[in-house]
Amino acid sequence: MTKTQIEVTDLHKYYGKNEVLKGITTKFNKGDVVCIIGPSGSGKSTFLRTLNGLESATSGDVIIDGYNLTDKGTDLNLVRQNVGMVFQHFNLFPNMSVLENITYAPVELKKLTKSEAKKKALELLETVGLMDKKDAMPAMLSGGQKQRVAIARALAMDPNVMLFDEPTSALDPEMVGDVLAVMQDLAEKGMTMLIVTHEMGFARKVANRVIFTDGGVILEDGTPEELFDTPQHPRLKDFLSKVL
Ligand code: ADP
Ligand code: MG
Numbered sequence: 001m002t003k004t005q006i007e008v009t010d011l012h013k014y015y016g017k018n019e020v021l022k023g024i025t026t027k028f029n030k031g032d033v034v035c036i037i038g039p040s041g042s043g044k045s046t047f048l049r050t051l052n053g054l055e056s057a058t059s060g061d062v063i064i065d066g067y068n069l070t071d072k073g074t075d076l077n078l079v080r081q082n083v084g085m086v087f088q089h090f091n092l093f094p095n096m097s098v099l100e101n102i103t104y105a106p107v108e109l110k111k112l113t114k115s116e117a118k119k120k121a122l123e124l125l126e127t128v129g130l131m132d133k134k135d136a137m138p139a140m141l142s143g144g145q146k147q148r149v150a151i152a153r154a155l156a157m158d159p160n161v162m163l164f165d166e167p168t169s170a171l172d173p174e175m176v177g178d179v180l181a182v183m184q185d186l187a188e189k190g191m192t193m194l195i196v197t198h199e200m201g202f203a204r205k206v207a208n209r210v211i212f213t214d215g216g217v218i219l220e221d222g223t224p225e226e227l228f229d230t231p232q233h234p235r236l237k238d239f240l241s242k243v244l
Contacts, residue, residue, distance in 0.1 A: 011060035084154030144175025
């Protein structure tokens with residue numbers, strides 16, 4: 001039985017008079033790996049940010065693991081603990097070591113002891129291939145290393161869902177593969193993942209579903225084969241002709 005983990009119903013988001021999300025309705029199941037593609041300015045980041053409460057919806061519902069983010073009574077901080085987010089520009093704490101970056105939130109928010117958090121952080125650093133960088137400061141790391149630390153940091157909270165907003169767009173090309181490999185590994189372990197990306201090869205290989213957005217709506221939603229091999233919408237065809 002597939003289990004719905006995220007349910008979005010008629011989501012609208014305005015910035016002032018600018019309607020950025022124009023009625024998005026979709027569901028994501030546990031274990032889904034969904035790549036979201038679309039032109040710049042189409043509302044991809046805004047959509048992801050409304051899924052962890054970094055942006056509030058103007059109207060509509062976002063239900064994650066049974067919690068409706070748009071209900072006034074919902075504890076957004078609690079929901080956010082279960083929704084990991086990885087950004088284009090890493091957003092590591094610059095004044096903390098790699099290990100401190102990863103242990104900070106579990107100790108502060110999940111009340112793990114320092115030694116429990118450290119044990120877990122070391123395991124995560126092992127899985128992202130950065131054990132030897134545990135004591136480094138972020139400024140000493142390459143972009144690809146920073147992003148792998150950011151992924152480990154998000155995973156340290158034991159999230160049910162991971163959101164990635166163009167995680168490889170700021171990286172030098174030779175760093176992209178290492179980060180995508182970590183993400184593929186996570187996908188194969190069954191993590192529910194929503195990934196805004198321009199990496200069409202990754203989307204085809206790793207995603208079970210691809211969504212094409214343009215102008216604040218979902219124009220196409222299907223398997224990678226459906227979207228990449230038999231695109232229906234003229235705007236998707238045009239987009240693919242530019243990026244593939
Ligand atoms: P994408 O990630 O697809 O490039 P965004 O979600 O970042 O698109 O942006 C969609 C639209 O919303 C753009 O027109 C952008 O200028 C606008 N926008 C995004 N964030 C804000 C904000 N904080 N305030 C005002 N307008 C915003
Ligand atoms: Mg964006």
